[in-house]
Amino acid sequence: MKKNSVFSKNCRKLILAFMMLMLIPQIIFGQELINVTGTVVDQTGNPLPGVTVVVTGSTTGTITDIEGNFLLKAPVGSTVTFSFIGMNSQVIDVSANMTALNITLRDQTLDLEQVVVTGYSSMRKADLTGAVEVVKMKSIENVSLSSGNPMQALQGRVPGLYIEKSGSPSGTNSRILIRGVNTLGDNNPLYIIDGVPTKRPEVFQGISPGSIVSVQVLKDASASSIYGSRASNGVVIVTTKNGSDNEGRVKVQFNSNVSIQSEKRQRFDMLNAEDRGRALWQASVNDGVDPVSGYGEIYNFDWNGDYNNPVLNSVSVQPYVGGDTNVPVGDTDWQDVMYEPGYVINNDLTISGGDKKSSVLLNLGYIKNTGILKYTDYDRITSRLNAHTSMFDEKVKVGINTTFVTSNETLETPDLGSAPTPGLAVTLAPTIPVYTNTGEFAGPLGSGYSDRNNPLHMQYINRWDNTKRSYLFGNIFAELELAKDLKFKTNVGLDFSMIKDKDIEPAFTEGFIARAVNNMTQMQSDFTSVTWSNTLNYKLDVNYHSFKFLLGVESVKDDFNAITAYKEGFSVQTEDYFVLDAGTTNGNSFGNATTSTLFSQFGKIDYTFFDKYLASFTLRRDGSSKFGEDNRYGYFPAATFGWRITEERFMEDIDVVSNLKVRAGWGKVGNQDIGDFASLGLFEPRYGSTAFQVSGIGHDDFFDRYWNIGSAYDLAGSNSGNLSSGFVSVQAANAGVKWETTEELNLGLDFGLWDSKIVGSFDYFTRTTSDILIQPPVLPPLVKGRCNGSMVQQKKIKDGNWL
DSSP, X not given: OOSSOSSOHHHHHHHHHHHHHXXXXXXXXXXXXXXXXXXXXXXXXXXXXXXXXXXXXXXXXXXXXXXXXXXXXXXXXXXXXXXXXXXXXEEEEOOTTOOOEEEEEOBOOOOXXXXXXXXXXXXXXXGOOSOEEEEOHHHHHHHHHXXXXXXXXXXXXXXXXXXXXXXXXXXXTOEEEESSOOOSSOOOOEEEETTEEEOOHHHHHTSOGGGEEEEEEEOSHHHHGGGGGGOTTOEEEEEEOOSTTSTTOEEEEEEEEEEEEOOGGGOOOOOOHHHHHHHHHHHHHHTTOXXXXXXXXXXXXEEOOOSSSOOEEEEEEOSBGGGOTTSBOOOOOHHHHHBOOEEEEEEEEEEEEEXXXXXXXXXXXXXXXXXXXXXXXXXXXXXXXXXXXXXXXXXXXXXXXXXXXXXXXXXXXXXXXXXXXXXXXXXXXXXXXSBOTTXXXXXXXXXXXXXXXXXXXXXXXXXXXXXXXXXXXXXXEEEEEEETTEEEEEEEEEEEEEEXXXXXXXXXXXXXXXEOSOEEEEEEEEEEEEEEEEEEEEEEEETTEEEEEEXXXXXXXXXXXXXXXXXXXXXXXXXXXXXXXXXXXXXXXXXXXXXXXXEEEEEEEEEEETTTEEEEEEEEEEEETTSOGGGOEEEEEEEEEEEEGGGSGGGTTOTTEEEEXXXXXXXXXXXXXXXXXXXXXXXXXXXXXXXXXXXXXXXXXXXXXXXXXXXXXXXXXXSOSOOXXXXXXXXXXXXXXXXXXXXXXXXXXXXXXXXXXXXXEEEEEEXXXXXXXXXXXXXXXXXXXXXXTBBOOXXXXXXXXXX
């Protein structure tokens, strides 16, 4: 009941009179009765009508009137309980000299430390028997707002969880590792966001921090086995907010955060130009090599020439790079050149309203990160709509959770030799200046230098590159209460992403390094995953026994397709001119599409006896289209046990220990992260470049050994004209490929001291991964034959005949 009740004052008086007649105090013989009176208010000081006031353990009681007042006869030495829906109850001891009471009831809030989402259901943390960690959102709220990435805010807050950061402004390509690397393939955990699964970490990274209400990490196999084939690397469960806690009011919340970032504390202490010369001299002398032969165009070395007792008098730097008077020698700190302070702006607006029956939440977020590496940038816009409602006395609930994210990012770039620019800022010689006398970008010139580019130049000419990402993620669900404590839930989830990547490579000359022909590559990929899950949850309490039963089925369908277009020869090197139609030469396009399906059945039983002996049993059966018929299905069982020692009588007098629980769990989880057509033999037409090596056989027997990189061959032997093409094997068939399996044993201890002012846990685990999935290179057989003096690679494709 709300403080602004919809009942009229007269209706309340009738209800009060009726309740007073029904709750006539019992006469308790042999005990002294006194009048217990007072007023009950909420935490804002407003009176609470309709609060139930009962002598604990009896039927003697009353309710508060419209002003929150009450009067009750109660035995001395008993206790009185005050309770009201949606608020925490309060118990008062009755004494002979008791005066009028002023009782304040506070709103009942969900303690995230006590309620944990563990897979298609939730349970008290006190009843957990697996290795599950709950992250307090308050502790990461400020970190999340400053970075805009909730993943990075988890660093150091979950034992066994590591964040591998890519260093990009968006955190793209960063990933979570739970208890280390588990497989040779994909080590990303499974993310469950509002009941929808995904293996893409960018979905979690793209959630506005203001939208998250809880994060749970399932670390061991016994806890995550309910998710079966995708849980071998752990599970991260994310629940987002709705407006159900607003008590019918509209709430508007706006957060804005601006932060400055710099990398100076992480810089390496580098040698200047002269000190580098001393190091090169020492290295040459140690090798018995004349330093002038390797670095004479860069340095003048004044030394005694004695390799047995070398003495360096001085080192001086040549005035020009490669002797070019347009390129004066530098003393460049490339880290100082490449980095600059960046800023992050993060704005977050949330509008919510509703109550426990119906609610809606709208969240809008914008983040701008300029990056600390020059010519990098990141922009992201997020929007979220969560809504739910219930009807038919809350027996039917329906809802929707949706997130839409769009971002634009310009990242670090490699040079012509594929060396990333952050690495070049550490390894490039300080004697190379940033610019020439004419204002152009300088580069290596003359002997003594590697063929590495000016990293600032590389960042500059790639400033037009960008990656645009858009994705829609969410679900719609319906929950029906079929009978008391029996609930059916159906949930349809969508994970859709679209990535557009533009890579412009202008022509340039820099020192002795050049790109003669410019080019542009454009790529677009689309990924769609649809998940449909149906579950039955049933709760049964019999005396001191408590059971929770879960049955479910789930189907997942993934589709991926990608198109890449390439063109060379753009006459004008401006951003607007780099469109595919403007290219004049070497146009080409590529594309591919794959699909996979997963069908699962699962069940779980949670058992509690006397609220202190705990057990859980899980079994999941997954069938994947990635495997052949013989090994298509995998079975993933788990069992856990727990003992809440603090609930035993012998712990009653040990006040210092407020919580002590031991846990043991065993389970198996699977991994299907391999090609979508892993069990099939695949062929494709391919005009690959001819890779060959010349080998001497006997005295004059030379032949080219053609590798499996192309299917075109000059059958006519004319060395001209169009080549004939067949099909090349790109994947060998393997009907025996099967599930990768991880088996894990976990032993744990949870403790709390001094009313849980100090809490912690210890875990010991062993993990074994078997049948690891890899994709080996194709090795087709070779047949020795002669055709124009060459050995021809042929393939045995049918009935032992060579074609």
